[in-house]
Amino acid sequence: MTKMTPQVRCQGRSNCFACGLRHEMVCSDVSLDDLIDFHAGIEDFDYEHGSAIYHMGAPMEAVYCVRGGAVKMVRYDPAGEQRIVRVLKTGDVAGIESAFAEKFEHTAIAVGRVRACRIPISYFRKFVSDHGGLQMRLLRKSQEALREAETWLSQLMGGTTPARTRMARLFLRLRAVEGGDKIHRFSLEDIAAIIGITPETASRVISDFVRQGILVKGGNSYATRFFRGDIPALEKIAQEV
Amino acid sequence: MTKMTPQVRCQGRSNCFACGLRHEMVCSDVSLDDLIDFHAGIEDFDYEHGSAIYHMGAPMEAVYCVRGGAVKMVRYDPAGEQRIVRVLKTGDVAGIESAFAEKFEHTAIAVGRVRACRIPISYFRKFVSDHGGLQMRLLRKSQEALREAETWLSQLMGGTTPARTRMARLFLRLRAVEGGDKIHRFSLEDIAAIIGITPETASRVISDFVRQGILVKGGNSYATRFFRGDIPALEKIAQEV
DNA sequence: CGTGTACTTGAGTGGGCTCAAGCAGGGTGG
DNA sequence: CCACCCTGCTTGAGCCCACTCAAGTACACG
Numbered sequence: 001m002t003k004m005t006p007q008v009r010c011q012g013r014s015n016c017f018a019c020g021l022r023h024e025m026v027c028s029d030v031s032l033d034d035l036i037d038f039h040a041g042i043e044d045f046d047y048e049h050g051s052a053i054y055h056m057g058a059p060m061e062a063v064y065c066v067r068g069g070a071v072k073m074v075r076y077d078p079a080g081e082q083r084i085v086r087v088l089k090t091g092d093v094a095g096i097e098s099a100f101a102e103k104f105e106h107t108a109i110a111v112g113r114v115r116a117c118r119i120p121i122s123y124f125r126k127f128v129s130d131h132g133g134l135q136m137r138l139l140r141k142s143q144e145a146l147r148e149a150e151t152w153l154s155q156l157m158g159g160t161t162p163a164r165t166r167m168a169r170l171f172l173r174l175r176a177v178e179g180g181d182k183i184h185r186f187s188l189e190d191i192a193a194i195i196g197i198t199p200e201t202a203s204r205v206i207s208d209f210v211r212q213g214i215l216v217k218g219g220n221s222y223a224t225r226f227f228r229g230d231i232p233a234l235e236k237i238a239q240e241v
Numbered sequence: 242m243t244k245m246t247p248q249v250r251c252q253g254r255s256n257c258f259a260c261g262l263r264h265e266m267v268c269s270d271v272s273l274d275d276l277i278d279f280h281a282g283i284e285d286f287d288y289e290h291g292s293a294i295y296h297m298g299a300p301m302e303a304v305y306c307v308r309g310g311a312v313k314m315v316r317y318d319p320a321g322e323q324r325i326v327r328v329l330k331t332g333d334v335a336g337i338e339s340a341f342a343e344k345f346e347h348t349a350i351a352v353g354r355v356r357a358c359r360i361p362i363s364y365f366r367k368f369v370s371d372h373g374g375l376q377m378r379l380l381r382k383s384q385e386a387l388r389e390a391e392t393w394l395s396q397l398m399g400g401t402t403p404a405r406t407r408m409a410r411l412f413l414r415l416r417a418v419e420g421g422d423k424i425h426r427f428s429l430e431d432i433a434a435i436i437g438i439t440p441e442t443a444s445r446v447i448s449d450f451v452r453q454g455i456l457v458k459g460g461n462s463y464a465t466r467f468f469r470g471d472i473p474a475l476e477k478i479a480q481e482v
Numbered sequence: 483c484g485t486g487t488a489c490t491t492g493a494g495t496g497g498g499c500t501c502a503a504g505c506a507g508g509g510t511g512g
Numbered sequence: 513c514c515a516c517c518c519t520g521c522t523t524g525a526g527c528c529c530a531c532t533c534a535a536g537t538a539c540a541c542g
Binding site for chain 2: 083142
């Protein structure tokens with residue numbers, strides 16, 4: 001079978017070489033041919049706002065590389081309440097936490113419009129076991145995720161820290177691109193599920209930020225909406241008692 | 242060089258083969274001789290209550306296998322407040338999160354009397370890179386830790402869930418041995434730093450549990466004290482709104 | 483046996499929750 | 513293209529849990 005360029009394999013719709021996974025996979029001992037083979041089974045999908053990419057407890061059958069938008073990773077506490085434990089952004093890979101488990105550990109839901117590449121788990125596992133150096137890279141990636149989760153724990157949670165401060169910290173973490181001022185605009189319900197408050201309180205704080213000009217609403221549909229944030233002001237609030 | 246039995250290498254003070262790491266390392270493709278070599282650099286330490294095993298930001302020079310007692314993993318939020326992000330118990334390994342980083346990610350502090358084996362990081366890294374199958378096992382271990390951290394997030398945190406409920410959930414997780422009724426007894430300050438409340442509130446809830454006979458205080462020094470818990474009662478409270 | 487730290491307990495306050503009503507604006511169907 | 517509708521957001525009033533401040537107690541350790 002004739003090899004095509006990876007771009008074509010990806011149906012010309014995207015450049016797989018811009019993918020976060022590719023960053024992990026090239027280097028080490030992966031040849032270009034291997035990479036092209038790997039890309040053979042990959043498909044490119046659009047997810048509209050609110051649709052699930054996969055569900056907690058469902059059989060683990062693929063990982064997904066997020067190419068645009070934001071994805072919330074949801075868990076449920078013993079009382080059945082929804083809790084958002086992490087947020088993925090462009091370049092992150094959804095599902096690697098569960099890569100060697102039977103079922104997905106979370107439900108992954110699109111926030112706004114999302115594009116993602118679906119990589120069947122059989123391809124993924126085979127590729128990883130064929131290339132020893134990759135395991136090391138995955139290990140690093142997994143440890144990054146752990147660090148991120150712990151950062152959420154220590155910065156976003158905690159009854160002692162006022163909701164206002166934690167919200168500022170959250171918005172700083174929800175920036176679409178590191179260092180930019182564009183902020184993923186989640187629903188009040190989502191924000192509540194992240195930092196552990198009620199939607200009403202979230203609304204009051206945001207209204208306050210908007211009145212002070214610290215946040216400016218943008219976008220004209222749930223799929224594309226966002227905030228512009230006054231980053232220095234948010235950073236100041238984030239450090240308050 | 243003559244090989245000695247691992248027990249002797251460990252100065253006869255402990256059986257390295259009961260270690261949580263060993264569980265990861267044996268199986269796969271590690272020979273007994275390799276294991277004995279590996280154990281050559283290991284030392285066995287006692288830590289008294291409150292002493293630090295290592296500090297956040299310090300150069301990463303070893304991992305520690307916890308052989309007895311409990312260890313709190315501490316971080317600091319932007320306001321300088323102490324937050325406990327995870328608790329290690331017998332069989333867990335402290336420092337693997339940072340195994341491929343320059344510095345430690347947390348401060349690790351003994352709660353009660355702790356025994357731990359110190360494994361120099363150079364040994365550890367060499368051993369891992371020599372044995373391909375180990376990376377896979379470490380990856381799994383790392384993903385376990387991630388799951389644990391996210392469980393804390395979703396179960397112990399959250400302003401909506403009453404402190405009483407979260408405390409019950411915490412005590413269930415702090416059992417010394419899975420399924421037992423012996424519970425690691427942390428200071429009020431520590432408990433406060435874990436679930437994000439004040440020590441006063443923690444005191445009130447515990448006093449209440451003790452009055453109801455759900456918890457019974459045991460041990461006669463900070464180094465050895467513990468609770469006995471009425472597990473069914475705690476489980477019932479843990480599921481309340 | 484003394485000293486200090488950790489814990490207990492109380493009274494008062496306040497931030498965030500609850501319940502409830504009104505509003506806006508995006509999506510849908512006529 | 514317009515009007516409706518429904519979801520998500522806003523805003524208010526009152527209450528309650530957990531925080532704060534403060535004092536007193538117990539007990540671990542030297």
